[in-house]
Amino acid sequence: MMDSIHLDNLPRLMDENEITWVDVVGLRDKEVIEHVAELFGLHPLTTEDVINVHQRPKVESYPDYLFVVTRVASRDDHFKTDQVSLVLGKHFVLTFRARQNDCFGPVARRLENDTGNIRDRGPDFLAYVLIDAVIDSYFPVLDGFADDLEEVEDLISVSRPKNITSRFHDLRNELLVLRRALRPHREAINELCRPEQDQIGDETRVFLRDCYDHVLQLMELLEIYRDMCSDLRDYYSTTISNRMNEVMQVLTVISAIFIPLSFITGLYGMNFDRRSPWNLPELSLRFGYLYCLGAMSFMSLIMIFFFRRRGWLGGRRN
Numbered sequence: 001m002m003d004s005i006h007l008d009n010l011p012r013l014m015d016e017n018e019i020t021w022v023d024v025v026g027l028r029d030k031e032v033i034e035h036v037a038e039l040f041g042l043h044p045l046t047t048e049d050v051i052n053v054h055q056r057p058k059v060e061s062y063p064d065y066l067f068v069v070t071r072v073a074s075r076d077d078h079f080k081t082d083q084v085s086l087v088l089g090k091h092f093v094l095t096f097r098a099r100q101n102d103c104f105g106p107v108a109r110r111l112e113n114d115t116g117n118i119r120d121r122g123p124d125f126l127a128y129v130l131i132d133a134v135i136d137s138y139f140p141v142l143d144g145f146a147d148d149l150e151e152v153e154d155l156i157s158v159s160r161p162k163n164i165t166s167r168f169h170d171l172r173n174e175l176l177v178l179r180r181a182l183r184p185h186r187e188a189i190n191e192l193c194r195p196e197q198d199q200i201g202d203e204t205r206v207f208l209r210d211c212y213d214h215v216l217q218l219m220e221l222l223e224i225y226r227d228m229c230s231d232l233r234d235y236y237s238t239t240i241s242n243r244m245n246e247v248m249q250v251l252t253v254i255s256a257i258f259i260p261l262s263f264i265t266g267l268y269g270m271n272f273d274r275r276s277p278w279n280l281p282e283l284s285l286r287f288g289y290l291y292c293l294g295a296m297s298f299m300s301l302i303m304i305f306f307f308r309r310r311g312w313l314g315g316r317r318n
Contacts, residue, residue, distance in 0.1 A: 010039055019123050020092040021111075027051055027098050040065075040094060042087060050096045053083040057184035059191040065089040066199045068127070068188065070134045071181050072103045073141045079174040081181045084134055088127040088199050095130060103133055124204040131189070132211045138182060138218050145175065145225050149232060156236050168233045175226050182222065186215045253312055257303050261296050268292065 014020050027033060030051060037047040046067050049055050060067040066088040071081035082101065087094035095104070107129050110116045118126055148171060155164065189212045191197070193205050200208070268280060282288050307313045 010036075014092065018091065019119075019126065021095070021123075021126060022092065023095045023097070023104060023108075025097050025100050027053065027096060033096070036094065040087065040089065040092060042067075042094075046087065050085045053098050055083055055085075057181075057188045059188045059197075061197065066127075066192075066197065068131065068192070070131060070185065070188070072097075072101060072134045073138045073178070073181065074101065075141045075144050075174075078170075079141060079178055081177075086127060086130060088123060090199070091123060093123050093126050093130070103137055104130060107133055122201060122204070124200050125207070128204050128207045128211065131192075132207075132214070135185065135189075135211055135214050135218070138178070141178065142218065142221050142225065145171065145178075149225060149228050153232055153235075156232065156239055164236060168229060168236070172226070172229050175222065175229065179219075179222055179226075182215065182218055186212065186219065189215060249312060253307050256307075257300055260299050260303075264292065264296055 010020075010022065022036065024033070024036060027050065033047060033051060036042075037044075037050075041064060043062055046060070046062070049060075049067070049069065055069045057071055058069050068086040068088065070084045070086065072084050073079070073081050082098055084103070085094075085096040097103075107118075110129075111118055116129075118129060152164065152167060152171075189208060192200055193208050193212060195205075268283065270280070282291075285291065304313065
């Protein structure tokens, strides 16, 4: 692999090297893609799938090569995937990417520094390393989702966040998109592990099974995070209900305290003929107003003490 080469130099490089890796970044120039396809004998359907970057991860077997479609993951503000097309031939590996990313950066550095024994193995092992790099791109994305879920849990516990419902909705949608992007990789890598694929050696199949295990691990983590998202949403709903119950409890206690007070004020606020000794004789007392206030205060204190004993105002319930 070279950082930048001219198309006319490709035949010479293929003759000079036993194994050639050509990484095409940018798919807008259709003539370049068609020229590379013609040079390596690619089928027109392969070229069409390379240019149309909305393909599902898959494996297609042709007489002279294997065509593999994968999707590399990234997450800045939102989760997204980019198609990475790979062609495995007898003496070459082709990769096509719509835009530059650091997915293959570690592989390129290993080749430049001649570490990892990639150069000592066949093109099928190089294809495995590239596919494994694509699968590994999902781990930091899932770690980001885990951090977001922990942040949401902390917000629910210590405060009353706004727009938390919409955040739950966004997280669940992103996890759903991630699931749709990741699940087909399991089928594709399982297809590569089958003995019918002549382009894949037995030794490389062992490494591909490890890659398959990585996909299963990612799927398990994804399901855990989706369950966590649902649990947090239920937890948030329960928290809101509990807070509402606490508010209603305080309001109910206040209303219960004022019920007897309202009865007393309503009773002595009635207008009757004061000339009769049977019509509210307490109103003639010299300190009747103070007696009434004292009785109302005493009743309020008794009710507050009772409510606290019952645990309705922060006291301990017996």
